[in-house]
Amino acid sequence: MAARTLDEDPALAHEHALAAVRHAGRVSIARETLAITAYTTGDYALALRELRTYRRITGRDDMIAMIVDSERGMGRPDRALEEGRAVDRAALPPAVRVELAIAMSGARLDMGETQLALAELDIPELDPDRAFEWSPGLFAARANVLEDLGLHDEAAEWRRRAEIAADALGHTVDEDEFDVIEIDDADTEELPESPEEVAPAEPAPVEKPAAEEPAAEDETFSVEDEVAEILAEIDAEPEPADDKPESPAVSDEDEDGEARPDGALF
8 A cells, every 4th residue: 555655645655654564563565665655755764764674674785775865864974875885785786786876976965075976976887878777867867966067068968868768768678688699600510402311200209298286275475465464454444533643763863854865866
């Protein structure tokens, strides 16, 4: 429910996420969803707490860019940079690595380090001649930094590339979808010149089909199913007229955030 209503009504999505965490606090996707809705509604302190809880439960760093951006939202770009530097970027998926680079570049801009902000975007995924899912955002981020440096012509070029990449991703086919096979002359076999030279093919032995075993009952139950079931129960329960859900307590080290930082990713 929270995911379905996030774009249309972030506040309502946040209420659903809060309810899910109250009923399934140990489910990682519930904590992740609450972090995203908190970030979207500008509650960066709560977002940070939930993102760290999610990382502690899963052991993954796939939300590191949002952690960095939330620190920026709290007005702590120095801590944002520390969070980003503490992660092994080589171990991150390319899309996450790009998001982190953009967030780190934004933190540099917050500190007035424009040249270093540009350097943060110099990553292997910055390929101006190829379009990947992350290319439009990465190209646009570079254009913004170049604009701040006064390099307007270069900024316009990267902004144009960002638009081209966005358009291309809408209708092109992934290049990995097709396999190109190269045939060398040395690998080809000499074909027989007449039908007499072709040996008759022997019929392949017929194998008896193996008896099918009865399919085992599918007992898999994902965390998404658990959260969905919890939210369905919550929706079915009548809510008191004056009872509003309260946000989970925020740790002492975090403060309430206000405006979303410039260049926010999510």
